[in-house]
Each structure stands twice: as C-alpha cells, then as structure tokens.
Amino acid sequence: MDNKLVVYNSLSRKKEEFKPINPPFVGLYVCGPTVYGDAHLGHARPAITFDLLFRYLKHQDYKVRYVRNITDVGHLENDADEGEDKIGKKARLEQLEPMEVVQHYTDRYHREMDKLNVQKPSIEPRASGHIIEQIELTKKIIENGFAYESNGSVYFDVEKYNKKYKYGILSGRVLEDLLSNTRELDGQSEKRNSLDFALWKKASPEHIMRWPSPWSDGFPGWHAECSAMGHKYLGDEFDIHGGGMDLLFPHHECEIAQNTASIGENSVKYWIHNNMITINGQKMGKSLGNFITIEDLFNGSNEVLEKAYSPMTIRFFILQAHYRSTLDFSNEALQAAEKGLARLLKGVETLNKLNVSDKGNYNATALKDKCYTDMNDDLNSPIVVAHLFDALKTINSIESGKENIDKSNLEILKETFNTFLFDILGIKNEESEGGNDEMLKDVVDMVLNLRLQAKSNKDYATSDFIRDELTKLGITVKDKKDGFDWEI
Ligand code: ZN
Numbered sequence: 001m002d003n004k005l006v007v008y009n010s011l012s013r014k015k016e017e018f019k020p021i022n023p024p025f026v027g028l029y030v031c032g033p034t035v036y037g038d039a040h041l042g043h044a045r046p047a048i049t050f051d052l053l054f055r056y057l058k059h060q061d062y063k064v065r066y067v068r069n070i071t072d073v074g075h076l077e078n079d080a081d082e083g084e085d086k087i088g089k090k091a092r093l094e095q096l097e098p099m100e101v102v103q104h105y106t107d108r109y110h111r112e113m114d115k116l117n118v119q120k121p122s123i124e125p126r127a128s129g130h131i132i133e134q135i136e137l138t139k140k141i142i143e144n145g146f147a148y149e150s151n152g153s154v155y156f157d158v159e160k161y162n163k164k165y166k167y168g169i170l171s172g173r174v175l176e177d178l179l180s181n182t183r184e185l186d187g188q189s190e191k192r193n194s195l196d197f198a199l200w201k202k203a204s205p206e207h208i209m210r211w212p213s214p215w216s217d218g219f220p221g222w223h224a225e226c227s228a229m230g231h232k233y234l235g236d237e238f239d240i241h242g243g244g245m246d247l248l249f250p251h252h253e254c255e256i257a258q259n260t261a262s263i264g265e266n267s268v269k270y271w272i273h274n275n276m277i278t279i280n281g282q283k284m285g286k287s288l289g290n291f292i293t294i295e296d297l298f299n300g301s302n303e304v305l306e307k308a309y310s311p312m313t314i315r316f317f318i319l320q321a322h323y324r325s326t327l328d329f330s331n332e333a334l335q336a337a338e339k340g341l342a343r344l345l346k347g348v349e350t351l352n353k354l355n356v357s358d359k360g361n362y363n364a365t366a367l368k369d370k371c372y373t374d375m376n377d378d379l380n381s382p383i384v385v386a387h388l389f390d391a392l393k394t395i396n397s398i399e400s401g402k403e404n405i406d407k408s409n410l411e412i413l414k415e416t417f418n419t420f421l422f423d424i425l426g427i428k429n430e431e432s433e434g435g436n437d438e439m440l441k442d443v444v445d446m447v448l449n450l451r452l453q454a455k456s457n458k459d460y461a462t463s464d465f466i467r468d469e470l471t472k473l474g475i476t477v478k479d480k481k482d483g484f485d486w487e488i
Pocket of ligand 1: 030031032226251
C-alpha cells in the first residue's frame with residue numbers, strides 16, 4: 001500500500017508528495033463565499049472538495065487548522081476595481097444594512113453546508129473584521145516599493161513587481177501578453193498601468209461600507225483580505241491554499257504578488273484548485289437562465305430541475321467526479337447518482353447483517369489498500385467509489401451463500417465502508433435522519449393534543465404557554481375547527 005498522499009500543485013503544475021512544513025500541523029486556507037446572495041452550485045463544489053481534503057488529512061492524524069473566509073466587503077461587481085460593492089448594492093436594493101445582508105446569507109450558507117455534511121472550518125474570519133490587517137499589509141507593500149497612492153486609493157504596481165519577482169507564476173500568464181490584451185488606460189484612470197489592482201479604494205460619498213485609513217476613508221481591495229487573513233491565522237508560510245479554478249487568476253495570482261511584495265515569499269506551499277461545474281454542458285450564469293442555487297436543488301424549485309435532490313445525492317454526485325475534472329450537472333446524471341448512492345447504502349445494510357464462516361475466500365485488506373492508494377493519488381474519490389461498488393458484488397454473493405467471509409475480513413470490510421463512505425467521503429444516511437423527522441412530528445402532535453385537552457378544560461394558561469413555547473422553537477401553530485395544524 002502506498003501511504004503517501006500526493007496532490008496536484010497548481011503552482012508547479014504537477015503532482016507532488018504532500019509534506020507539511022511543520023508536521024503534524026497543517027495550515028489550510030480556502031477562499032469562501034462572497035455573501036450577497038444564495039449559495040449556488042458553484043459554491044457546493046469547492047466546499048465539498050476541501051471538506052474531503054480536510055477530512056482525509058484529519059484521518060491521517062494531521063492537526064489541521066482550516067481557515068475558510070467570508071467575503072463581506074471589497075468585492076466589487078465583475079471582480080473589477082470599479083463598480084458597486086456586491087453587498088452594498090444588495091443592501092441598497094433591499095433597503096438593509098450591509099451587515100444584515102451579510103448575516104442573512106452567511107446563515108443560509110451555513111445551513112446549506114450543514115445539510116451537505118460539510119464540516120465547519122476551524123476559523124471562519126470575515127474580511128470586514130480584518131480591516132486593520134489589510135491596512136497593515138498595504139502599508140508594508142508601499143514601504144517595500146510595490147504600491148503607490150493615487151487620489152486616496154492605493155494600487156499594486158504590477159510592472160515594478162514583475163521586474164524583481166515574476167508576475168504570473170501561478171497562472172502561467174506572461175505580463176507582456178497580458179498588457180497587450182488589456183485596454184489602453186483612459187486619461188481618467190488613477191492607475192499607472194491597467195493591470196495594477198487596488199489594495200485600498202477611496203470610498204465615493206454614497207459608498208456605505210468605509211473605514212478610516214492613512215490614505216482616505218475607504219475600503220480594502222478584494223484580493224487583500226485573503227493575504228491578510230491567511231497570514232494572520234496561518235503564518236508567513238503555510239501548507240495549502242485552495243479554491244475554485246475561477247479564482248486562480250487574478251485573485252490567487254494577486255495574492256501571491258501581495259505576499260511576496262510584503263514578506264518576500266509566496267507563503268503557500270501547495271495551491272489546489274477544483275474545476276468548474278457546467279449545467280447540461282453550459283456554463284452556469286444568471287444571464288443564461290440556468291442558475292441553480294443549492295436550495296433549488298433541495299426542493300426542486302427551478303425549471304431546469306425535474307425533481308428535488310437530497311443533499312447527499314448532490315454530495316455523492318460531486319464526489320463521483322475527480323475534483324480537477326469539469327463536472328456536468330444534468331437530471332440524468334443526478335438521478336444516476338441518487339440510484340447509485342441508494343445501492344451503496346443498501347449494501348451497507350446487507351453488510352451489517354452478514355454471517356461469518358470459519359473459513360472465507362474474500363480478502364478485504366486488498367479492498368482497503370486499494371481505497372487508500374487511490375485516495376492518496378490526489379484524492380481520487382471516483383475510483384474509491386468504484387472500489388466500494390465492486391465490493392457490493394461480493395457482499396451480495398456472500399449474502400446469497402455463493403462466497404464466504406471470515407470474521408476478521410468481515411470486520412475489515414465493515415471498517416473500510418465506515419472509513420471511506422461515511423468518514424472520508426462524508427456521506428450520511430438520510431433515511432435514518434428521516435426517522436428523526438418522523439419522531440419530531442409525533443412529539444409535536446402529542447404536545448398539541450395536550451394543548452387541545454387543556455383548552456377543553458378551559459385551562460387557557462397552559463394552552464397559551466404551549467403555543468408560545470412552540471413559537472419560540474420556530475413552530476407555528478394554527479388552530480382549526482377540528483383540531484390544529486402546524487409548520488416549522
Ligand atoms: Zn480569497
């Protein structure tokens with residue numbers, strides 16, 4: 001069995017053995033969502049990909065500090081340096097405080113991640129809570145000569161940086177090509193060069209989210225937060241930085257430039273990126289009319305969807321593709337995943353009921369070794385799933401008496417399913433959870449029947465007490481002529 005985890009590093013563009021800087025500690029930073037709307041499919045994939053990595057590293061006894069940020073300031077429309085703040089715009093349209101928008105969508109994101117069985121990161125810092133750190137980062141870059149102030153804003157000087165270090169090492173883009181592909185600067189621009197990016201932006205009078213700084217009342221540029229927070233929580237140098245492929249350029253490229261310009265090194269040993277999701281072969285986008293939120297998938301409320309899909313179907317579907325492959329969402333593919341997962345879970349049920357023989361011919365260690373070998377090969381979850389499907393055939397033929405298994409191999413087989421399907425792939429059995437729903441329903445019905453009794457005894461104090469307490473728990477009670485109705 002090959003025990004060594006190998007990961008594909010976007011920086012070296014090859015697979016490398018994973019060797020933490022300071023074992024057993026591992027620092028993992030992943031770019032989280034910008035919370036100005038409901039999480040969509042594009043959010044589900046990085047969350048699940050890095051959850052798989054987080055779980056697997058912990059399974060290998062590493063002590064992982066997983067930082068996944070919340071972007072709540074500075075992310076302007078079109079990922080550009082001009083335009084309205086995404087959260088500020090939503091707040092203006094809905095007549096809310098920006099932080100109300102942030103809280104609302106952060107809560108929803110958390111709820112969806114819980115349903116997808118995505119484990120919570122160790123730290124979930126918000127950009128707006130780290131303005132001082134971002135100002136310090138900007139000061140340092142100015143001090144080192146790689147940024148300049150212009151009309152109250154501060155820009156990173158890409159050309160100057162490129163002369164000393166090389167801009168584009170992550171994306172493989174060459175500065176000269178980038179320059180010839182970008183529009184000429186108009187005379188109005190504050191930038192020396194069109195590729196320069198904002199570290200700090202002076203706020204226009206109508207801009208709500210603003211903080212004082214040495215340069216102006218304003219707000220940090222989008223890329224600054226991840227450099228500042230990665231540095232704060234994981235140090236000058238840390239092991240893994242992850243995110244979706246769409247963030248590789250310019251977001252992560254700019255992060256490398258900021259880190260190098262401020263402390264002289266790129267800071268990150270392994271850059272890991274998950275590939276994108278397409279829908280029926282097309283890119284997902286609001287303008288394309290195929291924009292699916294995670295909530296839509298759970299309740300089937302989107303015309304692209306033929307039905308609702310359970311969170312575990314979504315999770316299993318995502319893990320049935322390698323994280324570096326593109327993944328196409330279609331109703332057929334989701335329904336195939338749904339059936340496949342049901343088959344695996346049925347197999348686990350059968351497995352737990354198998355009888356042992358004194359002598360068996362099945363070697364479960366071989367299965368276990370294969371699962372580790374492929375998980376170690378850059379988290380090859382689809383092949384691990386294929387091994388589990390292979391084992392189903394054996395489980396069924398042992399059940400029907402065609403094959404035998406001895407006690408120790410049965411234990412290894414059970415352990416392999418538990419470890420890989422549940423602990424590492426993070427699948428949970430939703431049917432047994434459904435049992436909890438049933439129980440909740442019975443308990444609420446019972447309490448409301450007691451309330452009816454209290455009412456018929458004219459004990460209105462108890463009746464009101466029960467209704468009020470249920471309301472506090474988020475259960476709305478509606479009285480009806482012939483009884484009651486309730487909903488959560
Ligand atoms: Zn980021």
